[in-house]
Amino acid sequence: MLRxxxxxxxxxPENEERERFAELQRTLLDRWLAIPKxxxxxxxxxxxxSLSLEGLGMSEIPGVTHYEERMLFTLALLRHPRTHLVxxxxxxxxxxxxxYQLSLLQGIPMAHAKSRLxxxxxxxxxxxxxxxxxxxxxxxxxxxxxxxxxxxxxxxCFTVSSLERRLAVxxxxxxxxxxxxLLELGTKSGSRRAFREAGVQIPSGIEDVHTEEEVxxxxxxxxxxxxxLSRVVLKxxxxxxxxxxxxxxxxxxxxxxxxxSASRRSAIAEAVEDCRFTSSFPSWKRFSSEMNRLGGVVxxxxxxxxxxxxxxQIRINPRGELEAISTHDQLLGGPDNQxxxxxxxxxxxxxRIEVQSDALKVGEVLQQKGxxxxxxxxxxxxxTPTGWERYAxxxxxxxxxxxxxxxxxxxxxxxxxxxxxxxxxxxRGDARFYxxxxxxxxxxxxxxxxxxxxxxxxxxxxxxxxxxxxxTVFHLTGALSQFGKVGxxxxxxxxxxxxxxxxxxxxxxxxxxxxxKAQ
Numbered sequence: 422m423l424r425x426x427x428x429x430x431x432x433x434p435e436n437e438e439r440e441r442f443a444e445l446q447r448t449l450l451d452r453w454l455a456i457p458k459x460x461x462x463x464x465x466x467x468x469x470x471s472l473s474l475e476g477l478g479m480s481e482i483p484g485v486t487h488y489e490e491r492m493l494f495t496l497a498l499l500r501h502p503r504t505h506l507v508x509x510x511x512x513x514x515x516x517x518x519x520x521y522q523l524s525l526l527q528g529i530p531m532a533h534a535k536s537r538l539x540x541x542x543x544x545x546x547x548x549x550x551x552x553x554x555x556x557x558x559x560x561x562x563x564x565x566x567x568x569x570x571x572x573x574x575x576x577x578c579f580t581v582s583s584l585e586r587r588l589a590v591x592x593x594x595x596x597x598x599x600x601x602x603l604l605e606l607g608t609k610s611g612s613r614r615a616f617r618e619a620g621v622q623i624p625s626g627i628e629d630v631h632t633e634e635e636v637x638x639x640x641x642x643x644x645x646x647x648x649x650l651s652r653v654v655l656k657x658x659x660x661x662x663x664x665x666x667x668x669x670x671x672x673x674x675x676x677x678x679x680x681x682s683a684s685r686r687s688a689i690a691e692a693v694e695d696c697r698f699t700s701s702f703p704s705w706k707r708f709s710s711e712m713n714r715l716g717g718v719v720x721x722x723x724x725x726x727x728x729x730x731x732x733x734q735i736r737i738n739p740r741g742e743l744e745a746i747s748t749h750d751q752l753l754g755g756p757d758n759q760x761x762x763x764x765x766x767x768x769x770x771x772x773r774i775e776v777q778s779d780a781l782k783v784g785e786v787l788q789q790k791g792x793x794x795x796x797x798x799x800x801x802x803x804x805t806p807t808g809w810e811r812y813a814x815x816x817x818x819x820x821x822x823x824x825x826x827x828x829x830x831x832x833x834x835x836x837x838x839x840x841x842x843x844x845x846x847x848x849r850g851d852a853r854f855y856x857x858x859x860x861x862x863x864x865x866x867x868x869x870x871x872x873x874x875x876x877x878x879x880x881x882x883x884x885x886x887x888x889x890x891x892x893t894v895f896h897l898t899g900a901l902s903q904f905g906k907v908g909x910x911x912x913x914x915x916x917x918x919x920x921x922x923x924x925x926x927x928x929x930x931x932x933x934x935x936x937x938k939a940q
Contacts, residue, residue: 432587439602441590449595449793450739452575456501465574467565467594468495468508471551473582485548486511487900491859491908492579492820493522494828499534500526506538507568509561511551513542515871518898525833525894527887539568552584562591569594580819581794597739598794599818606787607796607818608658609718616813619782624801624812626720633709637689639719641682644671644689652722654757655696655708656815658715667696667708668722668757697756722757723812725803730758730814731768732799733780734823737792743784745840748773749823751799752858763858764823765916766830766845772802772809773843779811787816797821825896826857826910833912834890847890856923857910859897865934866905871898874907881929883922885912893926 433441455464470492472485489510498504519540523531541564543554555561571593578585581598589596605611610628617623625646627639636655644650651672657665674688694705730751737743748768754760767773780798787796797817802809827845830836836847844852869877874895878884885892890912897908909926913919 433590438587438590442586442596442600445589445593445595446600447595449575449597452573452595453597453739455573456498456504463503463505463570463573464501465505465507465569466495466498467569467574467576467592468492468506468578469552469555469576469585469588470508470510470579471585473550473552473578473580473584486546486551487897487904488859489551489579490514490518490897490899491825493518493896494825494832495577496522496534496538497526497828497832499523499537500529502529502533504537505569507541507565508538509541509543509551509555509565511543511554512546512899513544514540514899517871517875521871521875521895525829525885527833527835541565541568550582550584552578552582552588556584556588556591562588566592599792599796603790603792604818606790606792607816608716609656609660609815610658610716612813612816613718615783615786615816619779619786621779621782621813622811624720624723624814626718628718629716630719631713631716633690633693633713636693636709636712636719637686640669640671640689640693641685643719643721644685647721650721651724652757654720654722655712655717656720657708657711657717660717664699664760665711665717667698669693669696699755699760723801723803727804729769729802730799731772731776731802732764732797732821732823733768733776734795734797734821734827735780735784735787736795737784737788739793741788741793743781743788745777745781745784746795746838747823747827747845748776748780748843751823761822762860763856764826765919766823766827766855766857767843770843772811775809775811776800776802777840777843779813783813783816787818792818794818795820795824797823822857822859825859825908826855829894829896829910830855830912833885833887833894849890851890851914853890853912853914854916854919855910855912856916856919857908858923859908860906861909861927861930862904862906863931863934864905866901866907866930867903869901869905869930869934871901874898874901877929877933878926881925883926883929889914891918891922893922 470489523534545554574594576589576594577597583601586601613628630636630639640653653669655667674692676685676688730753732749734747736746749764749766750768752763754762783798799814801812834847839846883893885894894910900906911919911923913922
């Protein structure tokens with residue numbers, strides 16, 4: 422008998438791939454509608470938690486492949502007793518972590534859930550996207566297809582790109598996510614256009630900037646428009662969590678009030694060399710090269726003595742229905758507070774409903790253009806004598822750092838988001854709050870294993886307690902031993918209570934690792 426060949430299959434011509442993808446997408450609605458049904462045929466879902474983001478310097482992010490753990494909240498789908506999940510990762514996940522996540526499920530025996538979970542790994546830790554790794558392994562694609570029934574399956578991903586479209590076509594299943602042809606809407610330039618269409622306020626700025634000359638010209642134009650402007654921010658169109666941003670101070674530039682345009686631009690050209698860059702771009706040469714390749718925007722830096730960075734999360738389901746699903750106050754750090762470090766839920770009551778309203782206006786624009794899936798709309802709000810002034814900053818057409826903690830909370834207590842108040846209400850009817858991060862990090866945490874973390878949390882009573890609907894849930898544990906980095910979602914009866922749970926984890930880990938080092 423001839424053995425089946427597993428040689429790589431050449432990609433389809435682009436037009437043919439698009440046509441095949443569109444044909445598959447027409448089957449998505451029926452498959453999505455079948456998920457909550459307790460009876461009937463089984464449902465298969467392929468989870469590909471790939472960070473397929475153009476311009477993302479994956480090698481610059483410590484433990485980047487472990488971010489694939491963030492979609493473990495999808496294990497909540499195993500509550501539906503006829504659902505089977507196939508979860509693919511770059512590296513195998515620790516068995517204790519899988520058991521830990523399954524133990525959080527309410528109302529289903531762990532053994533029953535585990536029997537319907539297939540974990541697959543490429544055994545490739547290189548800093549490349551997971552989808553690339555799968556596509557270059559035809560036997561892996563064969564294993565995924567063998568684990569599902571393509572006639573009842575669909576795929577869901579952390580981000581979507583042309584790579585995920587290609588994988589969906591190779592697997593012969595639809596994709597629950599934005600069509601890659603619409604991704605321009607989620608770039609920094611595309612976001613500004615969508616905001617204008619939605620009638621949402623944005624900072625002064627210029628989009629579709631590429632060359633160094635265009636950057637300098639844009640800065641000069643904004644400065645002339647507003648001579649009091651003290652800072653501008655330069656953003657790559659494909660920036661991610663603040664990566665790809667740079668801030669330039671204009672105040673130190675020695676330019677006479679009536680200087681010629683040539684003099685101003687000469688001063689700006691010299692000053693951009695001293696921009697404050699995010700960690701992935703240590704020099705103007707590297708930053709401007711990426712700007713030239715991908716494009717970007719130049720914006721007035723939003724100033725304010727009291728300033729925050731809320732976001733509104735929305736979802737457009739396969740029926741095309743738009744809904745608000747949460748608001749958060751993002752926790753920012755790094756130079757000029759440009760880097761995402763975590764979030765608090767919900768956003769402050771002073772502005773969260775207004776943020777949600779603006780996010781829904783943007784969602785209506787996305788809805789009209791055919792977007793399906795999750796999106797987050799980020800804002801800057803500044804306190805003024807008459808209230809909080811809002812500026813829309815960017816659209817994330819993907820899952821984001823705020824997706825995981827909200828879905829973990831739903832996994833734990835089967836509650837719902839109340840859009841009328843902006844609060845999350847548990848199945849018991851109580852409001853719950855959380856503080857979350859993907860990057861609780863210390864050099865002292867290096868060497869801690871998953872088992873060590875779970876043991877420390879048990880001894881110090883840090884774990885989530887279902888009888889109170891409070892406590893801490895861990896993720897990104899695979900990055901702990903090598904990188905000293907872990908993710909946590911700390912849930913409380915109030916935001917202050919949630920913060921205390923969050924702080925307790927840090928204090929306990931610092932104490933335990935200090936003791937270990939001393940020994």
